[in-house]
Amino acid sequence: MALTREQLAMRVSRELQDGYYVNLGIGIPTLVANYVPEGMDVMFQSENGLLGMGQFPTEDEVDADMINAGKQTVTTVTGASIFSSAESFAMIRGGHVDLTVLGAFEVDVNGNIASWMIPKKLIKGMGGAMDLVAGADNIIVTMMHASKHGDSKLLPECSLPLTGAGCIKKVVTDLAYVEIGEGKFWLKERAPGVSVDEIVEKTAGELVVPDVVPEMEF
Amino acid sequence: MALTREQLAMRVSRELQDGYYVNLGIGIPTLVANYVPEGMDVMFQSENGLLGMGQFPTEDEVDADMINAGKQTVTTVTGASIFSSAESFAMIRGGHVDLTVLGAFEVDVNGNIASWMIPKKLIKGMGGAMDLVAGADNIIVTMMHASKHGDSKLLPECSLPLTGAGCIKKVVTDLAYVEIGEGKFWLKERAPGVSVDEIVEKTAGELVVPDVVPEMEF
Amino acid sequence: MSGFNKVVDSYDEALVGLKDNMTIIAGGFGLCGIPEGSIAQIKKMGTTGLTIVSNNCGVDGFGLGILLEDKQVKKMVSSYVGENALFEQQLLAGELEVELTPQGTLAEKMRAGGAGLPAFYTATGYGTPVGEGKEVREFNGRQYIMEESIVGDFAVVKGWKADRYGNVIYRNTAQNFNPMAATAGKITVVEVEEIVEPGELDPNHIHTPGIYVDRIIQGTFEKRIEQRTVRTA
Amino acid sequence: MSGFNKVVDSYDEALVGLKDNMTIIAGGFGLCGIPEGSIAQIKKMGTTGLTIVSNNCGVDGFGLGILLEDKQVKKMVSSYVGENALFEQQLLAGELEVELTPQGTLAEKMRAGGAGLPAFYTATGYGTPVGEGKEVREFNGRQYIMEESIVGDFAVVKGWKADRYGNVIYRNTAQNFNPMAATAGKITVVEVEEIVEPGELDPNHIHTPGIYVDRIIQGTFEKRIEQRTVRTA
Numbered sequence: 001m002a003l004t005r006e007q008l009a010m011r012v013s014r015e016l017q018d019g020y021y022v023n024l025g026i027g028i029p030t031l032v033a034n035y036v037p038e039g040m041d042v043m044f045q046s047e048n049g050l051l052g053m054g055q056f057p058t059e060d061e062v063d064a065d066m067i068n069a070g071k072q073t074v075t076t077v078t079g080a081s082i083f084s085s086a087e088s089f090a091m092i093r094g095g096h097v098d099l100t101v102l103g104a105f106e107v108d109v110n111g112n113i114a115s116w117m118i119p120k121k122l123i124k125g126m127g128g129a130m131d132l133v134a135g136a137d138n139i140i141v142t143m144m145h146a147s148k149h150g151d152s153k154l155l156p157e158c159s160l161p162l163t164g165a166g167c168i169k170k171v172v173t174d175l176a177y178v179e180i181g182e183g184k185f186w187l188k189e190r191a192p193g194v195s196v197d198e199i200v201e202k203t204a205g206e207l208v209v210p211d212v213v214p215e216m217e218f
Numbered sequence: 219m220a221l222t223r224e225q226l227a228m229r230v231s232r233e234l235q236d237g238y239y240v241n242l243g244i245g246i247p248t249l250v251a252n253y254v255p256e257g258m259d260v261m262f263q264s265e266n267g268l269l270g271m272g273q274f275p276t277e278d279e280v281d282a283d284m285i286n287a288g289k290q291t292v293t294t295v296t297g298a299s300i301f302s303s304a305e306s307f308a309m310i311r312g313g314h315v316d317l318t319v320l321g322a323f324e325v326d327v328n329g330n331i332a333s334w335m336i337p338k339k340l341i342k343g344m345g346g347a348m349d350l351v352a353g354a355d356n357i358i359v360t361m362m363h364a365s366k367h368g369d370s371k372l373l374p375e376c377s378l379p380l381t382g383a384g385c386i387k388k389v390v391t392d393l394a395y396v397e398i399g400e401g402k403f404w405l406k407e408r409a410p411g412v413s414v415d416e417i418v419e420k421t422a423g424e425l426v427v428p429d430v431v432p433e434m435e436f
Numbered sequence: 437m438s439g440f441n442k443v444v445d446s447y448d449e450a451l452v453g454l455k456d457n458m459t460i461i462a463g464g465f466g467l468c469g470i471p472e473g474s475i476a477q478i479k480k481m482g483t484t485g486l487t488i489v490s491n492n493c494g495v496d497g498f499g500l501g502i503l504l505e506d507k508q509v510k511k512m513v514s515s516y517v518g519e520n521a522l523f524e525q526q527l528l529a530g531e532l533e534v535e536l537t538p539q540g541t542l543a544e545k546m547r548a549g550g551a552g553l554p555a556f557y558t559a560t561g562y563g564t565p566v567g568e569g570k571e572v573r574e575f576n577g578r579q580y581i582m583e584e585s586i587v588g589d590f591a592v593v594k595g596w597k598a599d600r601y602g603n604v605i606y607r608n609t610a611q612n613f614n615p616m617a618a619t620a621g622k623i624t625v626v627e628v629e630e631i632v633e634p635g636e637l638d639p640n641h642i643h644t645p646g647i648y649v650d651r652i653i654q655g656t657f658e659k660r661i662e663q664r665t666v667r668t669a
Numbered sequence: 670m671s672g673f674n675k676v677v678d679s680y681d682e683a684l685v686g687l688k689d690n691m692t693i694i695a696g697g698f699g700l701c702g703i704p705e706g707s708i709a710q711i712k713k714m715g716t717t718g719l720t721i722v723s724n725n726c727g728v729d730g731f732g733l734g735i736l737l738e739d740k741q742v743k744k745m746v747s748s749y750v751g752e753n754a755l756f757e758q759q760l761l762a763g764e765l766e767v768e769l770t771p772q773g774t775l776a777e778k779m780r781a782g783g784a785g786l787p788a789f790y791t792a793t794g795y796g797t798p799v800g801e802g803k804e805v806r807e808f809n810g811r812q813y814i815m816e817e818s819i820v821g822d823f824a825v826v827k828g829w830k831a832d833r834y835g836n837v838i839y840r841n842t843a844q845n846f847n848p849m850a851a852t853a854g855k856i857t858v859v860e861v862e863e864i865v866e867p868g869e870l871d872p873n874h875i876h877t878p879g880i881y882v883d884r885i886i887q888g889t890f891e892k893r894i895e896q897r898t899v900r901t902a
Contacts, residue, residue, distance in 0.1 A: 019672025021880050041672035043834075043880075047539065048465045049612050051878050052834075058669040064468065064659035065596075065610040071466040072665040078868045079673060079834035081878035082608055084615045084643075085465070085491070086547045089540025093560065093785030094852065096880045117565070122524055123536065125516035130566060131540030134559040135785055165563025165579075237439025239647050259439035261601075261647075265772065266698045267845050269645050270601075276902040282701065282892035283829075283843040289699040290898040296635045297440060297601035299645035300841055302848045302876075303698070303724070304780045307773025311552030311793065312619065314647045335798070340757055341769065343749035348799060349773030352792040353552055383796025383812075548789070554808035556781070556789040575787035575817070584808070608873065640841065641874040 001193045002174035007218055008142050010035045011172050012101055015140055016042050023047065023092065023132060025102030026070045028142045032101055043079070045097055047128040049088045052080025069128065089128070093135040100136040102129060104143045104168075106158045109205040111168040111180045113141060114160035126163060133164030145173035145202050152204035154178065154185055175199050177216065184208050189216050219411045220392040225436055226360050228253045229390050230319055233358055234260050241265065241310065241350060243320030244288045246360045250319055261297070263315055265346040267306045270298025287346065307346070311353040318354040320347060322361045322386075324376045327423040329386040329398045331359060332378035344381060351382030363391035363420050370422035372396065372403055393417050395434065402426050407434050442602040442652045443631060447477035450625045450653045454483055454590055457510070461546060461588035462490035462500065463617040466519075466662050469610030470499050473627045473655040474592035479503055489513040489586055491542060491613055496520040498660055507531060513586070515539035519662075538566060541583050543616055548585035550619025550648065555584045591621025594657075595628040595644070599635075602649030603642045604628065611643065618644045627655040675835040675885045676864060680710035683858045683886045687716055687823055690743070694779060694821035695723035695733065696850040699752075699895050702843030703732050706860045706888035707825035712736055722746040722819055724775060724846055729753040731893055740764060746819070748772035752895075771799060774816050776849055781818035783852025783881065788817045824854025827890075828861040828877070832868075835882030836875045837861065844876065851877045860888040 003011065009031035016022065016032075020042045024030050036042055044053040046068040053068055054075035061075055068074045076082070091097060104115040113133055116126040133139060146152050154171065171178045176199045177189035185207045190199055192215050200207060221229065227249035234240065234250075238260045242248050254260055262271040264286040271286055272293035279293060286292045294300070309315060322333040331351055334344040351357060364370050372389065389396045394417045395407040403425045408417060410433050418425060444450050451474060454460075460478070464470030475494075478486070479502050486509050493512050494501030497520075503509050504522045511533040518524055526532035537545070538560045548556055557580040561567045571582040593614045596607035604626050606614055618624050626644070631654045677683050684707060687693075693711070697703030708727075711719070712735050719742050726745050727734035730753075736742050737755045744766040751757055759765035770778070771793045781789055790813040794800045804815040826847045829840035837859050839847055851857050859877070864887045 017672075043673065045880070046609075048468075049609050051880055052872070056665045056667040059666050060669070062661070062664065062666060063608065064661050065608040067466065067468050067609050067661075067663070069465075071468070071662040073661060073663065074665075076872055079832060079836065079879065080872045081836055081875040082611060082872045083875075083878060084611055085539065085543035085613045086616050087878070089543050090780075090784035090852065091878070091880055093540055093558065094783050095785060096783075096852075112563070122518055122527075124518040125514060125536045126538055126566070127516040128539035130538040130564060131560045134562070135540075162564040235439075261440065263647070264842075266701070267842050269647055270639070274898045274900040277899050278902070280894070280897065280899060281841065282894050283841040285699065285701050285842050285894075285896070287698075289701070289895040291894060291896065292898075294639055297599060297603065297646065298639045299603055299642040300639045300844060301642075301645060302844055303772065303776035303846045304849050305645070307776050308547075308551035308619065309645070309647055311773055311791065312550050313552060314550075314619075330796070340751055340760075342751040343747060343769045344771055344799070345749040346772035348771040348797060349793045352795070353773075380797040544784075544786070551777075553777070553789050553791055554811075554813055555806075556786050558786055573788075578787075580787055606873070611873075638874075640839070640844075641871075 001191065003191045005031060008172055008174060010218060011177065011216055012140050012142055013037065015099060016040060020098040021045055022099045023097050027103045029101035029103060045091065047088050047092060049083050049085055050080065052077045089131050092131050095135055095137055097136055098138060100132050100139045102132060102141060104141045105160055106153050106155055107141055107168050107171055108155045108158045109180065109183050109185055111166045112158045113163045113168045114158040115163045117161045129163050133167045139168055141168055141171045143173055145175040152202050154203045154205050156205045175202065187213055189214050191216055219409065221409045223249060226390055226392060228436060229395065229434055230358050230360055231255065233317060234258060238316040239263055240317045241315050245321045247319035247321060263309065265306050265310060267301050267303055268298065270295045307349050310349050313353055313355055315354055316356060318350050318357045320350060320359060322359045323378055324371050324373055325359055325386050325389055326373045326376045327398065327401050327403055329384045330376045331381045331386045332376040333381045335379045347381050351385045357386055359386055359389045361391055363393040370420050372421045372423050374423045393420065405431055407432050409434055441600045442649055443600050444651050444653050447473050447653060450474065450651050451477045451481065453623060454481060456483055457485035458589040459487040459489065461586065461591040461617045461620050462488060463593045463612065463614030465491050465612035467494065467499050467660050469594045469612050469614055471592040471594040471627050472657050473653065474625055475500060475502065482506060484508045485510045487511040489588060491515050491539060493517045493523055496522055511535065513537055515542050543613060545583060545586040546616035546620045549587040550616065553585055555582050557582055586620060588621045591617045591624040593618045593624060593626040595626050597630045597632050597637065598626060598628040598652045599632050599637055601634060602646030602652055603637050604644040604649065605637060606643050615644050618648045623650045624648055625651045627653050629657065674833045675882055676833050677884050677886050680706050680886065683707065683884050684710045684714060686856060687714060689716055690718035691822035692720040692722065694824040694850045694853050695721060696826045696845065696847030698724050698845035700727065700732050700893050702827045702845050702847055704825040704827040704860050705890050706886065707858055708733060708735065715739060717741045718743045720744045722821060724748050724772060726750045726756055729755055744768065746770055748775050776846060778816060778819040779849035779853045782820040783849065786818055788815050790815055819853060821854045824850045824857040826851045826857060826859040828859050830863045830865050830870065831859060831861040831885045832865050832870055834867060835879030835885055836870050837877040837882065838870060839876050848877050851881045856883045857881055858884045860886050862890065863887065
């Protein structure tokens, strides 16, 4: 069975470590905040200028001056700090964020990522995504392995305009956990009940398959 | 009579305007703070990170954490702000300081200034001087017109390593007030009792002398 | 004397000097921390041909979006736009130009503009459409592109509190792009919720020192929320 | 868990990992806001071949000057040095190298290093010995030189108060180079006068967010004054 959105987030959450500063993109990445392992402390960075983002506010706590990068009302945790966009991207670009999780349309064997622009559709902009992929050493892309029509999103070469070049090393899809290196995809784990054959079939870029591909456990 | 240090500072102070942010270099420039015209409000910037520098502290007010760029203990005035060195030089480099006053060894007809380095003597460094001359549109150099041996310090071309190139437009010396433009010095005022001949004699760079050279009044 | 009293009493006065075809740098992220009063004044003035540098362009009927209604905007420099139908319509009709700029690069372009740095190198956008036509340079084995800084004829900024010297503090994430915008305008206008007495702001904790600020005005703010997300207590 | 408890109990622990020939970025201006405890620890460790990036190099017997006594410093990157006889002596003897860097450029090199910007253009130093051998480029009719950013193996910083998350505030002009230094160290050590309870520092007014800080230590400080100037009350 392909992973659910929640399972995708759960699998990503296993990459968290105690004391990590983490930036979560919009969509599935946001769900990762719900699966921080018990007893582990991580701090979420929101690129509009907040380190130490907390949960949504109660009705009484709602504050128009306290939002996240998705423009949602949020709260802060103890130890939070608030700063300008320049400072926020100094953190991001300077590699101070330990982990960045974001979605994508496509990734390829060279670690390129396309996530912001589909030609001929309305282009709304890249927001902070290009800075995030350029600044982080440790990025996890969460995405569907293939389109609804079965077209692979793990490609020999991205077909869409890039968000960043050569910056992605880890991908969690609904079917598998894949690493990128030496111009290849490396199959590391498969979703429970998903066959290696299905993953191979839905991976257009060169995929290295080990003898044993462990199944993710939830 | 050549101007005293105090008169030099007084002459410079006439360039102040109400609401000016001013950076004063070490030495004679510092004295300008004593001659702010009655009823005029100016704010002094100290490049170590203070806007709104006040007078020296009383014994009781002395605070090791409150110094100016000359490393002297100081106080703040109402409306002051304190910030990092990066912010301080953002102000300076970005042209936000209205007037900078500093000393020099030499200036030349092209607005070059040498003020920090005498080869074969120990070189201590330029501190913030290069940033100040590069950042300010409005700079007044205060200096002696000539050395004790009578050698002019207003030259066709600076002989010492530069602090900045083509950045000086106004010079107040102990003998005269001179402007720089079109590759020439322009004599504008003379010190009380100082003859135009003496100024001409002690100015090595091309000097344009008008028919009438008003005498400074104190 | 009044040299440092930067308080003005009306938005008419606050935006004096704004002319057609000028470049305006605006603070704000989404609808958070936006200079509502200055935007309304620009609409009232009817100034056209404007280039606006702002992370976003508001929504239909609110924020910078209202400047689209009378086609006052020639060009937007933003990281994310199109939250409103009018924007899309004018873009597709070729009536509006947009220069999409990565959010961190945009923030840094404003900061560099205010700080007298004409250009910088960043890895952001290398190998993407953003890097096309820009100088590429290698440092320590990695590729970077050169980005030039931005200065505006005007900067319009939203603060929380200010004193008459123009010292400003921001509140929570309404800070966002405002401090950089404040440094990058030839004329910087800051609207705040409260003007406080001189000396009331701690000199150690001023976000925008008065030297960057030309005009201060006390305004009232709707502070519309774009995504009201709540939890049950 | 202790993921964000950055407090260490000794300077031994604070400087663990410091090795010969490393680059250290130090905060401070003159003797104001200098990391006295870390400097003493570096002297105690006897680490040599150090490159130290700091606006100044202390005085004889105090501040960074004490690291000259056992010739621990190979190179200083500073805007103003030579306030001590030992410095001059080692410089003239060729035992010490100095890279004089304009003060604003030095501050910006640290900031850019911490912010992931490998280089920037500045007018500062153009046409002077500082510009020699550096790329010159024209923007809007003016000449600028390219300056590269600096990153240190360690940054040693002096704050006023911090919490265990590593959030730091500075006091008065002891701020100076400290916030930039804090961003530019692979390992950043901040010594403070007081460690406060989590939540005590206002999130809106933190000078150095904890993300930049690896180790926090509470110290005691002599805070020597270089130029004690007073007026009679």
